[in-house]
Amino acid sequence: MKSQLEEVNEAEVAVFKKNLKKMEQYRGRGTELISVYIPENADRGSVMGQLTEELSQSSNIKSPSTRKNVQGALRKISQFLKSIDFKIPARGIVVFAGNVSPVEGRSDLRLFTIHPPKDLKTKLYWCDSQFHLEPLKDMVKSTDIYAIIVLDKREATVAVLTGKKFDIVGHFTSMVAGKSRAGGQCLSSDTLIPLPDGDIIEMKDTHNPLGVLSGDFEKSSIIPSAVTDKWETEKTPLKIVTKYPRFEIQSSKDHTFFVLENGKVIEKKAENLKVKDRLLFPEKITIFGKYQPLQTQFFNSYQISKAGRELLIAKRLEKKWGQTQFGKRIGITQTGVSIVERAKSNIRHDLLIQYLLALEIPFESFVYTYCTPLQNHRLPPILDIPLAQFIGYWIGDGNTEKERVCLSEQDPQLSNYYAEHAKKLFNANVQVKHRKEKGYFETRIYGKPIVKFLQSEFPEKHGALESEIPKKVLRSPDNVVAAFLKGIFDAEGYVSDRGLGLGINNKKLAKQLQLALLRFGIITSVHPYDNRRNPYSKNIRYTLQTRETRSLELFQKQIGFSSEAKNKKLNAHIQKGNTRSVVRQIPTPGSEVRKIIEKNGWKKQRFISSNMYLQDRRNISKQAFERTILAKTKTNPTLYQEIEKIAEQELMPVEIFRITGSDTPISMVDISVQNQNFVAGGLIVHNSSVRFEHLREEAAKDFFKKVSEKTNQIFSDYQDKLKGLIIGGPGRTKHEFLERELLDYRLKEKIMGILDCSYTDESGIREIVQKSEDLLKDAEITHERQIVNEFFEKIVKGDLATYGQKEVENALDIGKASILLISEALEWIVLKKRCDKEDFDEEIIIKDPLNFDESKERCSKCGGPIEILEQVDYVDWMMEKTKSIGAETRVISRETPEGETFFKGFGGIGAILRYK
Template identity: 25%
Template structure:
């Protein structure tokens, strides 16, 4: 029986895919000893709704593309629990300070953006989402001398911990980009008879959760009965190491099985296959094994090698859910069943609460303006399908034809997700990275719904 004290463990470390080149051939004897980490994986991220993450990523991509001609794009980070007077006083003080800007046009645009932010915060009565709020405003016109001051908001997908005011020629989104790590992850193990390393892959980063060695002796060259006995003891020691490695692997990931997108097992030769044949993994984890792959190493370098060799496998796996929902939608359409598509039809299904699943392409470019008429106090929305040619200054109130104030500008994707939540429908955001996603966007306008019932 293998002595448990022979297991050597290292503390968890986090690496990016580009930072481990120097570790591939590192000294394996310089491993830090520590008590083994029992329980679930450390640093597992908070759950984030898939649709919310899709909207979040699209907004950041849009904001990152905006470049000011001068230093006149303002970013205001407001964490949850922020004192209202502190933010309002800061913005008011910035208006006063901006009076020192030498360029008249830049001064006008900065002050206009600040007043737009103040007006927006007053309009929502400073009621912040639970995760906080980030407000962006500034002149986004690409023409010199022309002013087009727009306001955008982003609700962080995870609690905002940074309070920040920033005025520059680009919006400041670095802290928000850090939140884009996916909800789910892949469980990883590389193993042979001598050592095993367990990790988790989250997006493009992976974390080493544990490393342990067995000290299973090498093959004996002695002949006779002692050789047979030695081989039997060696086999028992190896099986015991496999069992203990699997127990540690199971203890990490069992509490998070629903969030595991797949399990990857690697190692040199046939040892990893022998390990899988022993059926020592938790049965639900075993069901999620998507690849058993050859690697030259079974330490941190082996994990990196496993991730690199699994890129295509991981990419394909990420699209399984998307393809399944599209197949279901197309099946319902083919038999004239519980499905509909098109803007008017889907919006009506949401309004009537008939929609059970909203299916929407992330490539729909439409913009939704929330506007307010001070003349007749009419609040309404306007959906713009060609934002590249749209002029905000020409918007009018549909009741009295007066000029209106734009309170907020959001994507149609964001708008529809909010409507789906209001009627209790789930949301599936479809990319155009696959042929199915492209066909859905081109053939159905990128907008559809599965229904609870027909009318």
């Protein structure tokens, strides 16, 4: 049977906790803060009688100010109860009232109400220097605790997860030595490896148990697999270059490759490979990327809250610095310090950094807690399609100066296009200058915050020879990656008689682009050529190129150009192209296909146009196969299904064009992978053999015993409250740990899941929390991340979502909102006030309650004095509006990166809509 608290929805509990935090902050100058707990079935006469009695007794208070405040608070409570005609809600109500002014001698009488999540059992009256909250806190004390252990043979971390927060309670390291050796099957350390999350890294950056992409030869597809070991060495290389498409890879002579011979995949050492051997590469790489949140709060000027200013003053006085002395330390005048501390002006980003550094206050936590960024410029909180396209163009043809971003372009139409694009994207001042002496147009985008934002969030942008595709782009969904590619092809791409091309002096970037295009099934070659005749540059130039019609069609459909002229050229090239493809060949021999056809009762004469292929005398492209064989089998469902499987194969053959050797050793890396192969440099290559040393195993056993004993000891006091245990680690390590049977049997009974993770320190704990959505379905953190990511996705797609106070309130008023998302960090309040003269009630939203002066409030109709009936938290008020239209409310904390982005980037108010 569910407890009463479990029956209350998450949003109500979140608002309740938020209100408790707020009430906890208030302090009275004396015993002048009143708390009244009223159960649902409380007797009206008894409650009102006690308030009257307390009012009478308060006349004995010696301090005039305390007496005045207590009596004012008691009258407010009585007036409030009369205004609701003593209709106490289900589960009861708690009323708080008193002088909450932080300034001595100033009165600020406020009344607050809280609806408890459980039934109030007894009536309670309390008058003290703070509000009495203990009975309410007891109602929401978390009893569900999860344990997390992440470990490998050299490190283990133990954590306790309660609600959304985890605490590290144990961290252990061992003396197990890492694996090392002099030999092995190696690849050049700079070989590019695509990862399942979309990232593309060099071999030297792999580690145990990082996920890589691997070939599934049974299904002829690409799947994720984990690295289990890594070694580094130096060896003399063989350089292997393929033909159509052109890939290039350097390996040791003993590295194993997969070769397609007579329709079968065999293994060959690199030293045994020969020209025209057919290696394998993936036709398409499928990545399920995630929208990447961006930090936008650190790049503009800031407005510091009252509490923040008080902290700055306190820290300065703590160091015994006067304003003049402190100003000299940070390079401003005494007047400048005074202006900041009295909030007479906002503070610049760079000055705030100096200010906080001198006072030894952490910058990020101060900005998060006490600052509101004043964004004259619009900085996107998520890497969306418009920003990704701009980043692509900026990496291709842009640079940054101190206070502006510059884009260079010869085409005036394209220059104006990106000027408008940047103006709309950043709300920036943009100018286009014609640099006649240099023969190009320069688009200048002004704004220091924009420069800092781009440099901070996309640090992969360097000079022409060092820039890379930003990791945030690579880890994004395909539509965002496509926008980036569109931008960089706008900058550096072209269409010629040879097809689609892009020329740059950066080899790594060219190869990254080659791999990124495989996410769309676009197959390209990277060709180097000697650039010494170029009077402006002696650097080798790299051309990314394809003339295959299918790849051009996919590029046109999924990426395209912003330039009308380039789009016309691309379309013309596609129209005059043919379906013959030398880069997208069916790997299955024609004789095997013929056997399938004949097994199903058909003769090969039905496929006369493919006769040479069916006799193994010629290869066939995928397009020709689909047109001349697959399409003709539709009338035979059984045959069609078998032929379709052949057409859907993702592993394609590519011929070796050249093999060259070198006597100079280079840095090489050797890894082993669970699935025995991985994608490297665009090709599918064999992994290393796995070696286990006896001494390492013995040391690992001792370490596992130590971790088990410490874990048993740590959680011995948690047994009754511990709801579940999750084990994480690389490869089989976590399973080996459990197989030792060293954990307390009571802990083993609570194991909820065993998960892979890349790290075994605090980062590993975070990774497990993120991966455990199904396992931790009852933990608040999982639900929150899911709904915020859904909101981000809909915003990026321009789909059924909106944000901003007015927009969301309007969506609620007309019943369009399905789910309200609101940040618990919003400190706004709603005042319910009444004018007796006009017999008029109204509600107003106060966004800065700390500096709100209730005495200045007037009736909006007559301008006369009003009575404040009740003060309600804005989040609570919005939740009531949501209930009235049958929608849901999700209160979002700032304890996750998504929640922080939601608050800082979207103002903390958003909604998922039922309809547009």
